[in-house]
Every structure is written in C-alpha cells, then in structure tokens.
Amino acid sequence: MFKLIAAEMIVPNIHLLTLEAPAVAREVKPGQFVILRAEDDGERIPISVADWDKEAGTVTVAVMNVGSTTSRLASLKAGTSIPTVVGPLGNPTEIERFGTILCLGGCYGIGSIFPIARALKEKGNKVITVLEARSSYLFYWDEKLNEVSDKVFYITRDATRGYRGHVNRLGEIIKSLEDPIDRMIINGCTYLLKSGSDASRPLGISTIVSLNPIMIDGTGMCGVCRVTIGSATKFACVHGPDFDGHEVDWDELLQRRKTYMSEEVVPLRTSRCEEHMG
C-alpha cells in the first residue's frame, strides 16, 4: 500500500497528491510517469510525475478529474492509502544543453512540465515557459515555475491573464522573443500537444510531446498504448511517452483515446439527477 501524504485540490478539478513511494522517488527523472490504482480491483491509470523528494521518499502528481479513477483519486484524503504506485515508467525527457527551450504546459501538464523546466534550467538552458488555461483561476505552481524559467507567458481563453486565446497565440510569443527557440516541449491534454505541434511546424522548431494514450500495464505487455510515429507503430509506454510532435498521427491517437468514451465518460458527465429523484 502507498500512503497519501498530502492531497489538495489546487485549482478547480486539478488535485495535487503527494504519495509515499520511495522506490519510485529514488529513480524517477523528468518526463516519466507512474501507474496508479485508486482501490483494489480498480483500473490502472498512467499519471506523470510532477515532483519528488528522494530523501522523504515521496512523489507528487497533478491529477485532473475526468473519469472514474481520477474522481476516486480526487476524493482521497491525506493519511489514506492506495494499492498501486508503480514506476518510474517510460523514458525520461531528453535533457541536454540545447540553448533556448520553450516549455508549453496546460492542465495537468502545468505540473508535469515543472521538473522538465527545472532540469533544463539546471543544465544551463534558457527556459521560456508558456502556460495555457481557460481562465486565470486554473493556473497553479506559478512561483515554482517562475523560479526555474527565464520568462513565463500566460494564455487564457478569456484574457484574464496574459494573452487572449489559445495556442494560436504561440507564434506571436515566439516572435516577441530575442532568442530563436531551439526546441519546444509540450505536456498536457492531447489537443494542446497537437495544436502546439501544429503551431511550431511552420516555424521549423523541433517539438517534443509527452503522449497520453490509454495504457494498462505501462511496460510493453498489452500494446493498447500503440501510436503511429512517422510510419512506424510504437508503444508509448516503452518507446515514449516523449515523441517528435511533427511525426505523430494525431487523428489516430485522438480516435484511440475515445475507445471507451461511451462506457466511461458519458455516465460521469451526466448529472444522474434522475437517479436520485426517483
């Protein structure tokens, strides 16, 4: 069993969980993920590691509540335990001295891009961070991200902070910078990964995305996580999760993520009022 040290809804619908998992904390590197189960006989779901403390033996994750397992995780209080935290899985994000890096994060990716930005900064890169959300109240870890970035930009749909719009403003942000961008790294929902890659393609910026297909084991055993990169099929859990965003078959990934849409999301998204009003 893995004990929950801290649990907090940091912004609406995003929950920061700190878990006791010393074996994972000892080995984890930026860009890797764990597989969690919220309860016995529960589903296994992949979640990126957003921070860790080797000494204390803990890992922190940012979980967006979208379905049955994530909502179960969201309901947990500090002091309780969950049956599975296994990892670190997947390959770490490549951390080299590239020059100037643009880190783009949205929703849970605001959390998981943090250790990547930190490691890149420590490696001597110039780090530009761009955060994207529907509205300003959905940003979190502002201070932490500012600490490891040379500059942080914000984009909101409603202009409550920074640029108004969505990733379509990325081009302008890049043009406003004095240095050319040597590499872009994106963490977050599939749409952000795709639209960010679309935006960087015409600018010729090499773009790394952390893909998030459906997974079960996370070790290469089931093949459910297969994605098409260029013309080859890859297992995201072992060959990724980071891939070249300009090579990903996005339509296929978006389709495959919808496999269980009717079973999982529909029951959750309806209010089920009728069931309670008998």
Place this chain on the structure above:
Amino acid sequence: MAEPKKKKKLDLKRREMPKQSPDVRRHNFDEVALGYSAETAVEEATRCLQCPKPKCVENCPVEIDIPGFIKCIAERDFATGVRVLKEKNCLPAMCGRVCPQEEQCEETCVLVKKGGQIAVGRLERFLADWEAEQGELEMPEIAPPTGKKVAVIGGGPAGLTVAGDLIKLGHNVTIFEALHKMGGVLVYGIPEFRLPKVIVQREVEYLRKLGVEIVTDFVVGKTRTVDSLLEEYDVVFIGSGAGLPWFMEIPGENLNGVYSANEYLTRMNLMKGFLFPRFQTPIKRHQRVAVLGGGNVAMDCARTALRLGAESRIIYRRSRQELPARLEEIENAEEEGVIFDFLTLPIRYIGDENGWVKEIECLKMELGEPDASGRRRPIPIEGSETIMPMDAVVCAIGNSPNPLIAATTPGLEVGKKGNIVADEQTGKTSKERVWAGGDVVTGAATVILAMGAGRQAARSMHEYLCSI
C-alpha cells in the same frame, strides 16, 4: 492343479470428467471442467497397469512418479498420493488443468495405442483439489536459515517454483513482480473458466506462509536494475516470461477494436473487465469478434468473447490438424460454438468513419510442403480475397520476451528473439550470479516447462549459495 493366474482384463475406458454443459457454460465464467469424484478417480487409477518401466514418466518434463501417485489413489491413500506428486511438482492443481497431456505423459502411456491412455492430468488435478479441500496445506520442513539472499524476478510459474524450492532450503527469498497481482500468465492470461484464480492465490499464499517476501508493483529495469539488486542479493533469478505481444503488421492494425490477446485477456482476467462497471476496467461488448491464431491463447480469447455474448470465430492460416492448442480446449471451444475459419489469412482491417474496425479482409490458403517446424506451409490462393464484417479482432499470434530487463542489464547475453540465453541444465546466464528460466529463455512455451526450468535453476543456485 491350480489354474494359471488369470491376467487382469484390460479396462480401456477412460473415465470422463464431468463438465458444465456447453449451453450453460457459454454464459458464465465458472470453471468448465468439474473434476473427478473420488469414486471415478479410484476407478480411473485402478486401470493403470503400474508398468515397471513407466513410459508415461519419460514424457513428463518434471518426471513425476506417475504410477506412484496413481497407486495411492487406487488404494485411496490420497494424502500419500499428494506427497508423491509434490516431490516433483509443486503446482499440481495447475498442471493437472493446463498441461498439454496429450503430447506429454498421456501420449506415451502404454495404453495409448489402444485409445485407453490413463487420464494422468485429471488424476493429478483430483489429488491437488482433494488436498485443498482438507483445509490447511501440509507445511514442509524448512532448513535452518543460511543467511543467503535470493531475488526472484517475476511471479509466474518459473518464479514461484524457484521461490518455493529455495525458501525450503533455508535461503531468504524475495519475489519482485511488475503487476499488482502474482501469478504471471496464470492470472492475467489463462481465464477463470479454465484455471480459477483462487487456485493461484492459494499457491501464492502458501509461499507467503513459508516466508517468501512478495513485492508487487515493482518493475525490474525501471524501479531498480538487476545490477542494483545484485548489490543487495547474493543471486538473482529472472523469470519474466514472454510478455511482448506480436501484431500482424497489416494495414489498419491501430483501428479501435483491434486488441492484442494480452490486452483483451488482461482486461478480462487481471482487471475483471467482465464485471464492468462493478469493477472499473472497461471492456466492450462486441457483436462479432475474430481471434487470429490457433494456440491456447487464441482459444482462451475466443471463448472469452463468446461468454461476453459475441459471435466468436477463430481465424487460422493452417488446418485443424495443425492447431497448436491443447486438444481438450479445442473440443471445448467447438462444443461451445466458436466458429473456425481454417486456411484463412487476414490481410487488412477496414475501419469505419470513427476509426473503429468494421471489416476484415482475408485470403484463403492451401497447404504446401512441410516447413522448418514440420507443419505444412500455408500458401495463399490468388484471387480468393473475402471480406467479413467484424466489430473486434484479437491478435493471438504470439509473444516474445519483453526487452526491458535485457536492455538494462549489461553483460547478459540475449538471443535473436530477445530471449535470455541460459544453460539448459542449470539455467545459468552469461552474467555472474544471475540465472534465468521459463518463457523468457524458451519463448512462449508451457507452464510445466517453466516450472521445470525453475526447479533446475533452483538446484544450481542452491549449489552456488552453499559454495560461497
């Protein structure tokens, strides 16, 4: 004058094992075969000729004293029978159920020529189940602690065997398992209706009681490397199986509704998908399911799909004769109503506008000359393309070892297909203090071979541990 002693008349009638009827069992996940009653077991055991040079034993990979335990059953001394069985086989409840007996012990039974070979597997199963019904399993003697530490990677039959053998010899044993449950293919692959999971759990509990430490949710090569384990443990055994699924590599393979057998069976068995939404891992209820392949894995997938209410078919490129699955499971599948399309090769999946598979295109085949495996090679018949409507396809054409451990363990020799190279007699690998056995060495094989390999490795590891 005394009459010459009359030879006992040969009884060639193999006693049937009761099964759930096909009409009932195709709607449930309960075990199909119900096991012998004590009466039937004794009758079957009495048929055994107690050959002085038993042919059956020669063809059992772990050389169980088959006439020995059968004699005990005939004499109704079941407790002794269990002991005889367990001298060589620590997991008889499983082997009795899943061994391909018709090509092992029962194939060489002297009565086979007359069609009356002794049902060795059923008798083995009977004894193991009898023992379980007695409540507490008999605890073996454990040698005084040696202070030596053993790390076992993988909780499948190979790893379980090594752990069981070495703990009894007084060593300190820890099993590291990647998944959240122990048992390997026995829990995530083979379905409940063929091998009830309580049986696997019982064996795992038994090991725990013997003092084996069990660490689940631990991926060697990720959570810790073999080299890091070697700093803490005297020896390491790798029994990580052959878990990497193969696909056909034909167009349309990444459409929704195309599964690997591992995914399909894991969702069902390990995650209890068939009880969704009571258990959370979802599984689709498809109308028409095609399973590609002809081995045990394919039979298990097809029979699972059937139980979920689908029209279920096996698409196999050779003929019935070449099906590699256990005969009993082929017959069970046929009885339950699985449709077989022999001499058929899928060449393309066709999707609908939402990215779901809707059709599968196949070629008809004919059999040519035998190939390297000795089976007749299937050759496509030109112009024989047909299209079948299909909502889901399960690819059960094979697995190879997962490269994860090999890739993170310098100095470990690996063969062409990703299998770890190990000595056939001892299981020793090219790396100091590291042994390996089971599917990770042989490629996908059988439970009993994995156990046999585990036993041999344990013997060699013990010798080494005593020498240091």
